Amino acid sequence: xxxxxxxxxxxxxxxxxxxxxxxxxxxxxxxxxxxxxxxxxxxxxxxxxxxxxxxxxxxxxxxxxxxxxxxxxxxxxxxxxxxxxxxxxxxxxxxxxxxxxxxxxxxxxxxxxxxxxxxxxxxxxxxxxxxxxxxxxxxxxxxxxxxxxxxxxxxxxxxxxxxxxxxxxxxxxxxxxxxxxxxxxxxxxxxxxxxxxxxxxxxxxxxxxxxxxxxxxxxxxxxxxxxxxxxxxxxxxxxxxxxxxxxxxxxxxxxxxxxxxxxxxxxxxxxxxxxxxxxxxxxxxxxxxxxxxxxxxxxxxxxxxxxxxxxxxxxxxxxxxxxxxxxxxxxxxxxxxxxxxxxxxxxxxxxxxxxxxxxxxxxxxxxxxxxxxxxxxxxxxxxxxxxxxxxxxxxxxxxxxx
Numbered sequence: 208x209x210x211x212x213x214x215x216x217x218x219x220x221x222x223x224x225x226x227x228x229x230x231x232x233x234x235x236x237x238x239x240x241x242x243x244x245x246x247x248x249x250x251x252x253x254x255x256x257x258x259x260x261x262x263x264x265x266x267x268x269x270x271x272x273x274x275x276x277x278x279x280x281x282x283x284x285x286x287x288x289x290x291x292x293x294x295x296x297x298x299x300x301x302x303x304x305x306x307x308x309x310x311x312x313x314x315x316x317x318x319x320x321x322x323x324x325x326x327x328x329x330x331x332x333x334x335x336x337x338x339x340x341x342x343x344x345x346x347x348x349x350x351x352x353x354x355x356x357x358x359x360x361x362x363x364x365x366x367x368x369x370x371x372x373x374x375x376x377x378x379x380x381x382x383x384x385x386x387x388x389x390x391x392x393x394x395x396x397x398x399x400x401x402x403x404x405x406x407x408x409x410x411x412x413x414x415x416x417x418x419x420x421x422x423x424x425x426x427x428x429x430x431x432x433x434x435x436x437x438x439x440x441x442x443x444x445x446x447x448x449x450x451x452x453x454x455x456x457x458x459x460x461x462x463x464x465x466x467x468x469x470x471x472x473x474x475x476x477x478x479x480x481x482x483x484x485x486x487x488x489x490x491x492x493x494x495x496x497x498x499x500x501x502x503x504x505x506x507x508x509x510x511x512x513x514x515x516x517x518x519x520x521x522x523x524x525x526x527x528x529x530x531x532x533x534x535x536x537x538x539x540x541x542x543x544x545x546x547x548x549x550x551x552x553x554x555x556x557x558x559x560x561x562x563x564x565x566x567x568x569x570x571x572x573x574x575x576x577x578x579x580x581x582x583x584x585x586x587x588x589x590x591x592x593x594x595x596x597x598x599x600x601x602x603x604x605x606x607x608x609x
Contacts, residue, residue, distance in 0.1 A: 224298070226549055226550055226551035226553070226554045227291075227298075227549065227550050227551075228290065228547070228548075228549050228554070229289040229290055229291055229292075229293045229548040229549060229550075230287070230289045230290055230530060230546060230547065230548040231546070231547050231558065232287065232545075232546040232547075233271070233544065233545055233562065234260065234272050234273050234274055234544060235270070235271060235272060237260075239260065239274070242287050242288075243274075243285050243286065243287040244285065244286055244287070244330035244331065244333075245257070245258065245284065245285050246283075246284025246285065246286070246330070246331060246332065246333045246334055246533065247331045248331045248332045249282070249284050249331075249332055249333060249334030249335075249533070250282045250284075250334065254281065254282050255281060255282050255283070255284070256276055256277060256278040256281030256282065256283045256536070256539065257277055257278065258274045258275065258276065258277065258283065258285060259274070259275045259276075259277040260272055260273075260274060260275075261273070261275050261542070263275060263307060263309055263542050264309050264577065265309075265380075265381075265570055265573040265574040265577055266566065266569070266570050266573065267565065267566025267567060267568070267569030267570040267573075268566055268569070271544075271562075271566060272544070273305070273307075273542045273543050273544030273545075274542070274543055274544075275309075275539075275540065275541065275542040275543075276315075276534075276536050276539040276540060276541050276542075277539055277540075278539050279536070279537065279538055279539050280536075280537055281535075281536065281539065282334075282533070282534070282535050283532065283533070283534050283535075283536065284333050284334050284531070284532070284533040284534075285333075285531060285532055285533075286322070286328075286330050286333045286529050286530065286531030286532075287529065287530055287531070288328070288528060288529050289527070289528055289529060289530065289548060292325070292523075292526035292527060292528045293321075293523050293526065293527045293528075293548060293550075294523055294524065294525075294526045294527075295391075295518075295520060295521035295522060295523045295524045296391070297391050298391065298550040298551075299388050299389060299390045299391065299550055299551070299552065300321075300341075300388070300389040300520075300522070300523065300548075300550065301386065301387070301388050301389075301547070301548065301549045301550060301551065301552050301554075301555045302319065302321060302341060302343055302386070302387045302530075302547075302548055303384065303385065303386040303387070303545075303546070303547045303548075303555045303558070303559065304319055304344070304384075304385060304543060304544070304545060304546040304547070305382050305383065305384050305385070305543070305544045305545045305562070305563050306344065306345060306382070306383055306385060306541060306542070306543060307380070307381060307382040307383070307541065307542040307544075308347075308378070308379075308380060308540065308541050309380055309540040309541070309542065310380075310538045310539060310540030310541070311380060311538070312347050312378065312536075312538060312540070312541065313347070313348075313349070313537060313538055314347065314348040314349065314536070314537040314538070315346075315347060315348070315534060315535060315536030315537055315538065315541065316344075316345075316346045316347075316356075316534035316535060316536070317344055317345045317346065317347075317532075317534060317541050317543070318342055318343055318344030318345065318346060318356045318532070318534070319342075319343055319344050319530060319531070319532055319543075319546070320337075320339040320340075320341065320342050320343075320530065320531050320532070320533065321339065321340045321341040321343075321522075321523070321527050321529075321530055321548070322337065322338070322339050322340065322527060322528065322529040322530065322531060323338060323339075323340055323523065323525060323526065323527050323528060323529075324337075324338075324528055324529055325526060325528050328528060328529050330529075333529075333531050333533060334533050335533055337531075337533070338360070339360060339367070340359075340360050340522040340523050340527050341358070341359060341360070341387065341389070341522060341527075342356055342357075342358040342367070343355070343356060343357055343358070343385065343387045344356055344385050345376040345377070345383075345385065346376070347376065347378060353375065353376055353378055354373045354374060354375065354376055355373075355374040355375065355376040355385065355397065355399070355404075356369075357369075357370040357374055357387065357395070357397060357405070358370070359389075359409070359413060359522055360522055361413075361415055361519070361522075362524075363516070364415075368413040368414055368415060369413075370405075370412050370413060371412055371413065371414070372405075372412065374397055374404060374405045375404065376399070377399060377400075380574065381567075381570060381571060381574060382542075382544070382563065382566070382567060382570055383399060383400055384398075384399065384400050384401060384545075384559055384563045385397075385398070385399060386398035386399075386401075386552070386555055386559075388552050389520050389522065390520060391520055392520075393408060393409045393410065393517065393519045393520050394406065394407065394408050394409065395407065395409060395412070396552075400563075401556070401559060401564070409519045409520065410515075410519070413519075415516065415519045416513060416514075416515065416516060416519075417510055417512050417513050418510055418513065419509065419510055419513050420507040420508065420509060420510055421507060421508060421510045422505045422506070422507055422508075423505065423506045423507060423508045426505060426506045428503045428505075429503075432500060432503050433496065433498040433499055433500050434499070434500065434501070434502055434503055435496050435499065436495070436496060436499050437493040437494060437495060437496055437499075438493065438494060438496045439490070439491040439492075439493060439494075440491050440492045440493065440494045441491075443491035443492050444491075445489045445491075446489075449486075449489050450489070452482065452484055452485050452486070453482055453485065454481070454482055454485045455479040455480060455481060455482055455485075456479065456480065456482045457476070457477035457478070457479060457480075458477050458478050458479065458480045459477075461477040461478055463475040530546065530548065544562075545558070545559075545562040545563055
């Protein structure tokens with residue numbers, strides 16, 4: 208069979224570029240401790256919590272494990288190198304992992320960080336001050352702070368940029384999947400459990416760039432600009448005797464008590480009550496201002512400092528080499544699992560199908576059974592307590608004096 212050169216070239220060009228995987232971590236072997244390094248010099252040892260290798264209290268597969276925080280009121284730090292550096296180019300950056308809060312989380316973070324550093328990365332000292340490219344994932348503290356962090360480092364500002372409009376988060380006790388996609392067209396997308404919850408342009412949702420327009424510094428409101436919508440009616444006149452109306456007057460229904468003694472008690476005076484005819488200080492009624500021009504709007508001009516940056520998405524232009532978790536938790540019990548860093552969201556979806564979605568229904572069933580059992584035990588304890596109270600000898604406690 209013969210092929211034309213054109214057909215061969217066309218077929219080659221049409222072939223999709225194979226996805227690359229920079230990290231796949233499922234924690235399903237004891238060798239995970241050789242891949243991950245716990246932070247040991249970030250905080251004093253007494254303030255650091257240890258990680259537990261477990262499937263948790265409820266799960267879809269008891270042999271499918273993750274790493275879980277294990278001590279209350281502790282800092283946690285742990286990091287691992289990527290299999291190869293991710294360098295921002297013409298393909299997306301995709302970060303995905305699962306989180307389960309088994310402790311009814313009241314205050315604590317559960318976000319992941321994508322980190323630069325290469326061979327100089329300090330795994331032992333990895334912590335809150337370590338530079339990062341992306342910080343992504345849930346954070347909960349109290350009733351008002353419940354969000355999914357989306358923070359992107361921007362080298363040109365040397366700053367970590369927070370998303371302007373907060374992304375919600377899941378707060379129940381089950382596993383949830385968090386996915387972040389950063390694309391070469393300077394857009395992003397956040398998924399929770401495979402559903403898109405936020406997407407848009409980096410320029411619109413983050414403070415990468417200065418405003419396209421600014422107020423004209425040479426413009427000012429004209430001196431004769433009238434921005435008062437209403438004015439006092441010049442024909443309205445205060446009624447004669449208006450100011451003579453007292454604010455209070457003696458209560459006409461009050462009478463001097465029969466036992467009142469003028470010599471001992473002084474001259475009796477009726478108590479004062481509000482005067483229903485008193486209307487307060489007089490002011491003329493307001494009418495529409497015939498000269499009103501409306502609110503003055505400061506004219507805008509193009510911002511000379513604005514310049515679009517086509518490379519906003521290049522958070523790893525010099526290469527990102529590690530991922531890590533550095534968090535504080537008041538109440539412990541958060542479990543992390545099924546981490547993937549790739550350049551294809553389709554591959555991240557396929558990985559989620561093999562992991563998160565394969566396990567979630569079984570986990571939910573086990574969780575529901577555990578909650579039903581706990582509720583039955585709590586109700587039994589309440590019944591026992593009430594029974595003991597019913598048998599309590601109140602007469603014996605009262606003593607003979609009652």
